[in-house]
Amino acid sequence: MNEVYSINGPVVTVRGATSLKMLEMVYVGRRRLIGEVIGITREKTTIQVYESTTGLTPGEPVESTGAPLCATLGPGILSNIYDGIERPLMELMRTSGAMIDVGSSLSALDEQKMWQVSVKVREGDRLTPGQVYATLPETPLIEHRCLVPPGLSGTVTFAAQDGLCRVSDVVVRLKEESGRERELSLCQKWPIRTPRPAAERLPISVPLITGQRVIDTLFPIAKGGTAAIPGGFGTGKTMTQHQLAKWCDADIIVYVGCGERGNEMTQVLEEFRELIDPKSGQPLTARTVLIANTSNMPVAAREASIYTGITLAEYYRDMGYHVAIMADSTSRWAEALREISGRLEEMPAEEGFPAYLPSRISQFYERAGLVRTLGGQEASVSIIGAVSPQGADFSEPVTQNTKRFVRCFWALDKSLAYNRHYPAINWNESYSEYVEDLSQWYAQHAGRQFMARRQELMGLLHEENKLMEIVRLIGSDVLPDDQKLIIEIAKLIRTGFLQQNAYHKEDTYVPLSKQLRMMEVILHLYHGALDAISGRGAEPHAVALSEVLESGIFSRLSKMKYEVPNDHPEQFDSYDQDIDQVLSAL
Structure with a gap:
């Protein structure tokens, strides 16, 4: 019989040779704590326990199950809330109260509920x-x-x-x-660390439309793609993921709260239960599953929660659905890896993280993709992972290694967040490698000029960034009017286009048709004003930039995102006419 020999936090060892297998799920102690074999030698077997080992003593039995740690897959997953090892938290609360009893063992699915099959x-x-x-x-x-x-x-x-x-x-x-x-x-089991197979991995060609202008226009993510949202404390990582969960055009949302603060996770759970799906009018929970593994829960279960979430996502992908998984945050998951690695006395790498951190991060993000399922349908899993670098230092190992394996990087900026600019995505540090892959789709569905307008907008923002370096050194008075115009237009792009109000009914979600028209109106003002101040307009003399600014046309355009309804983009024509009238009057 296998017995506990030593206990070091969540790491338990069994002395001597055993019949246990690598990655096998076991029950540890008289309270049958759930554990997983993570190391085997002739002298000992090492087990990580997914529950608190408080009160566990040497000599208690270790029971083999003969199977790996698996997720139970079947009806009843959606609308449910699980912990990191797929125990239903609402059911646990009914049976054991607000605090989870050690050794609690409940089926992930309601075994008594009747389904119309x-x-x-x-x-x-x-x-x-x-x-x-x-x-x-x-x-x-x-x-x-x-x-x-x-x-x-x-x-x-x-x-x-x-x-x-x-x-x-x-x-x-x-x-x-x-x-x-x-x-x-109606149900089946699947090992959470093993990716579910697909018939074929397809090339990415369709964007995941989010309704957030800075994402859809400047830094798009594809269905089946991967994105990272790095940012310091208070920059809006969770808020951005909430917006994406509510508005992106995925069929199903898997939200993994990995190692976040308990009060923040409680707020997430309460908000999700109150949210109404804008597309159907049904509660958002009807197409959402939440996995909550807060910072005060056992650290080993935090490490498993990411794999549980991605396994549930792959299961619904195999049914033919497009699934988006929000992981908040992968930094806490990496910290769990570091803690367990330290207890195992493994050789630490950079900042104490284990040497296998990059491979673990890559294994997680590689489970995203657009595929043809075994059943012949086209479906996808898109992964959007939040990263919480300490002190907003993007050079730390988790952010840098995540950057290696994702193709979309939405860098959140503390100064933007403190200035109430949301989403606080810094357009100079962010990038998307999907732009080229998605350009054909945008041309067919959003308008042929969409990508050209995007490119021009990005060019103005980058040009403004260069000019601001000069302004910070010697002031703006030395700049000619055409360069001052770039700074003013970039300010309009920031406040009138990139900044978005999640609480305004016309601005919380913006379709691509409106995004295109907003870009066209801003660029129409830029080209018209440039012609006017350079003397290339209808009048033979040049107009001072100060006269254009005093006309009030810039401030009017900054409010167009609120004034034009999403379903009436033709109303932007009046802005084009106003621009022409103002400039010709000058």
Whole structure:
């Protein structure tokens, strides 16, 4: 019998040779704490425990399960709130109160709930991996599709009738070619550290539309893409992820609160329960699953929460849905790795993080992608990970290694946040490598001029950045009017285009058609004013920039984002006419 030999926080060792296997899930102690084997030698077996080891003593038994740590996948996941090892927190609260009892063991899914199931196969049908054998309405928004697990195929020998079923009821029996019979219920298990397979990984070509101008226009992310949101304390990482979760055009949202403060996570949970999905009018929770693993929960479970979240996302991807996973924050996950690595007495690398930190980060982000599923559908998992560098230092290891493996980098700026400029994404430090991949889609669906207008806008912002270095050194008086105009136009771009009000009904979400027209109006003012001050306008004499500024046209354009409804972009024509009238009058 295996017995506990030593205990070091969440790290427990068993002395001597054992029959335990690497990454096997085990039950530790008389209270049956959930653990996972992370190291085996002839002398000892090392286990990380996902619950508090307070009160555990040497000599207590360690029980083998013979299987890896798995997520239970089936109907009932959506609208639920789990901890890092997929225990339902609402059910735990009902059974054990506000504090989670050590050794609490509850099924991830409600095993007594009856689901109205439609069986899609009949006796004699041949089933292959990824094929749908039953469907049911999981929420008012999402149809749950029960899939043949990867690696399993055979002939149907039994198919249940349509009707009410529990998650554990047998719906289909399959006879494999070997003659072995397998039973399929409404749920299945999958190892959280193993990516779910897909038939084919597809080239990225479609953007994940968020309705946030600075993202959709300047730094777009693709469906199946990866993005990082690094920022110091108070710069709006969580708020930005809330906006993306509410408005992005993903079918399903997986929100992982990894190591965040308990009061902040409580606020997230309360807000998500109150939010209404703007597309359907249903509660947002009808297409959302929350994984809450706060900073006061066991550190090993924090490390597992990321893998639990991505496994749930891949499961719904395999049904044919586009899924977005918000990880807040991967820095806390990396800190959990560092703590466990320290207890294992591994050789530390930069800033005490383990040497395998880059490979762990890459393994997580590589599970994103646009794929053709085993069932033949096109679906995706997009990963948006928040990074919390200490002191907003982007040169620290987690930010730098994340930057290596993501293609979209939204750098949050403390000074912008303190000036109430949200989203506080710094346009000089941020980038997106998806622009070229998505340009054809933008040309077809957002207008041929969209990417050209974007490029011109970015050019003006970069030019302003260079000019401000001169202004800071010797002042703005030395600049000619055409360069002063660039500074004024860039200010208009910042306040009138990039800054967005999440609490204004016309500005919280902006369609691409309105984004394009806003860019065109701003650039129309720039070109018209440039012609006027350089003497190339309708009048033969040049106009001073101060006269253009005094006309009030700049301040009027800064308010157009509120004044023009999202569904009436044709109203921007009046702004073009006003610009022409003002400049011709000058």
